[in-house]
Amino acid sequence: MSPIHQLALSTLVVRDYNEAIRFFIDQLGxxxxxxxxxxxxxxxxxxxxxxxxxxGLLLARAVNAAQQQAVGQQTGGxxxxxxxxxxxxxxxxxxxxxxxxxxxxxxHEPYGTVAVFLDxxxxxxxxxxxxxxxx
Numbered sequence: 655m656s657p658i659h660q661l662a663l664s665t666l667v668v669r670d671y672n673e674a675i676r677f678f679i680d681q682l683g684x685x686x687x688x689x690x691x692x693x694x695x696x697x698x699x700x701x702x703x704x705x706x707x708x709x710g711l712l713l714a715r716a717v718n719a720a721q722q723q724a725v726g727q728q729t730g731g732x733x734x735x736x737x738x739x740x741x742x743x744x745x746x747x748x749x750x751x752x753x754x755x756x757x758x759x760x761x762h763e764p765y766g767t768v769a770v771f772l773d774x775x776x777x778x779x780x781x782x783x784x785x786x787x788x789x
Contacts, residue, residue, distance in 0.1 A: 663700065663712045664735075667724050668775065671699050674713045677774040681752040682737070684711075703737065712737075726775035733770060733778045740784035742767040749781065 668674040671689075678684040678701040687707040688700040693700060702710035716722040728734055739745040746769060747785075757778070760769040766784040773779060 663710045665712045665714050666773075666777070667716050667721050667728060668713050669716060669722070669725055670695055671713060671715055673774065675699065675701065678711070678713075681749070681774075685746070709725050726773075726776060726777055731778065733780050735777070735779045737779055737781050739781060739783050742781070745781060745783075 666674070675686060675689070679686060682703070684701040684703050685705045686699075687702050687705070688698055690698045692698055696715065699713040700707060700710045700714060702708060714721075715763055716725050742760065746756075749771065750756065755772045757770040757772060760767055764785065766782050768780050768782040769780050771781055
C-alpha cells in the first residue's frame, strides 16, 4: 500500500489574484484557505469548497507569456474541474443568481445530473449531483 493517500491541491493559472479570489468566494461560495505573501509579486493563495481546504485550488498568477496563454485553456477546452453537490437544483439556481455562466441546460446522465459552466477565465467545470449508481 502506498503511503500517499490524497491529492492536496491543483494549480489554476490566473491573471490576477484578487479577481480570482472574488470569483471563487462570491460566485462559487468557496472559502479562502490561505493568502500569504511569497517573493515579491507572488502569493500563496488557496481557495476550496470546504473550510478544511480539501479539494483546494492553488491560484497561481501568470508571470510570463506561456503562462498567460494558459489562462482559461489549461485543459485545451475540456472540462477541467468537477464540483459535486448534494442538491443540484439549489446549487444550479444559486450559481445562476450569482452570475455564473452555464454552457448548457442541466442534463441527466447515468452518472448523475450535470451542467457545464465557465469560471471567470473560461475554464470549463462540471456541476454534478452524482447518481446513486455513480458510487
